[in-house]
Amino acid sequence: MLSLFKTSPRSQILRMLVILFILAIAAVPAVSTYFTGGWIWKSLPEVATLEQLRAIEKGGLVLPEWQTLNHETVEIGGQDWSVQAIAPANQTATETNSQAPIFLMLRPQTWQRDQPQVEWMDINGVQRWTADSKRQIRFEAQMPSTQGSVGNSVKSVQVNARFLRGWNQQRTYAVLQWYAWSSGGSPAPSRWFWVDQRSQWRDRQRMPWVAVSVLVPIQPLGDIKQAEVSAIALGQTVQSALMRSALNAGA
């Protein structure tokens, strides 16, 4: 086949025509963009749920069967975090006062170019704690099917999270951290990156994210194993609540 394209002046023309034809596939649609000005590289697609994400930053997240004892927005590493002290809803006030609260720290994406960076490092920095017993754990979080979908099937997503012990002079916590998005979660920014790229490529939509850090108090320098089950249960609740509200444009 290649011999067709070799040496003779005719074949040279043929080769140039092949190039022209292929380039035209891209150049012809580009011509219309000259008039509309809608070059893809000029702007990223909008983040559909930016409003809901900003609401979390200001007001925290409402979790079923949990009560919020206190909420504030704290600047950590130059970013605003929503910090909530929470306790089980059925706990009485006296019980709540006697026990150290669980902290739910959320840092949602709040502008278009906002990307996960060094959130875990920022938390280490502000808590001034020593982090050890680090490992990865996986859990499934469920989202009740939205109206209109077939049957009562429950959609569930896989979340990878980092689980570690963070301790300083005052407290020891079992810490569960991950970046949550509508189809899963991972502590690695690169995982979110590829999911976001895929979403932009296929649907020209962004993949909004929320950095989640759950701090469960444990005995001073205690084993985080004792808090693992409760931390995961809370993690599932948080991921589901986020998927229901701020992470899903369709919800």
Add this chain to the structure above:
Amino acid sequence: MQIRQQLPLPIGRYALSSAVLGLLLLMYVPLLLHWIDGWLNKSISIEHEYFSHGLIGLPFAAYLVWSNRSRWQQLPDLPHLAGVFLLLLGVACYRSNLTDLINLSLPIILTGLCLWLKGMPGLRLQAFPLLLVFLATPTEVPYLLAPYTLPLQSFIAGTAGFILQQLGMSVRVDQIYLYVNERIVEVAPYCAGLKMLFTSLYVGLLLLYWTGALASRARTLSFFAGIIFVSVTANILRNTLLTFFHGTGKEQAFTWLHDGWGGDLYSAAMLGLLVFLLRGIEAWIPDNSDSVDAAEF
């Protein structure tokens, strides 16, 4: 029918070449303008700003291609089929929704053209300009690299803290944070000097090519090692200065070096140093070709 008769069958090659060039310009002038505007006015994303060395590299690549033109014309017309695949791939990337793929379509299509027109010899002839274009193509790679710069960030924070302590300041270093007078300075991933390192390596590559030192492996390797050393040192000093300014409340000086033209001046001075570094290496490491000449005498 009359028109067809009037047209000489072998249409002028220059007409076709101009048409190809025209289509390429049509496709890429807006994109290149976007890059240049982004690099000059920092209106592009932080990651894409890392490739601002393209401001030097792209014109230099164009100059090299232009000066290669007679050698290019002398090459036999032996097309390589991979060229068509690359052209199709490039066009698919150009029409995709992803900025990075659109950006990458430029080096892909240019490589495809070389292969389709002149085969492997053509690709070899244009390899260096193509490399320059590829390394100047903005992508999100710096974002993916950022998590791996953590050890470098802690090293920079530690060294900067040590220097400031020697100057009598009370500094506490915790991982990538420097605490001075109850103020915190974070050596963020984008402060780790990856951009400066990228630019230095790129400019180093240009210098090596320009001086012909690229032919000597010993010189190339020691120059790149030197660039990494100079760039990391310069960045430690820069972060030390920034911490000093921030910790002592000299906000104006901090902003000047961090966001203003002070940073550009600092980078330019460091790039200037590279010329001396290369001179030094050329003086220290004998040129291989020289020794061959000497043996012949």
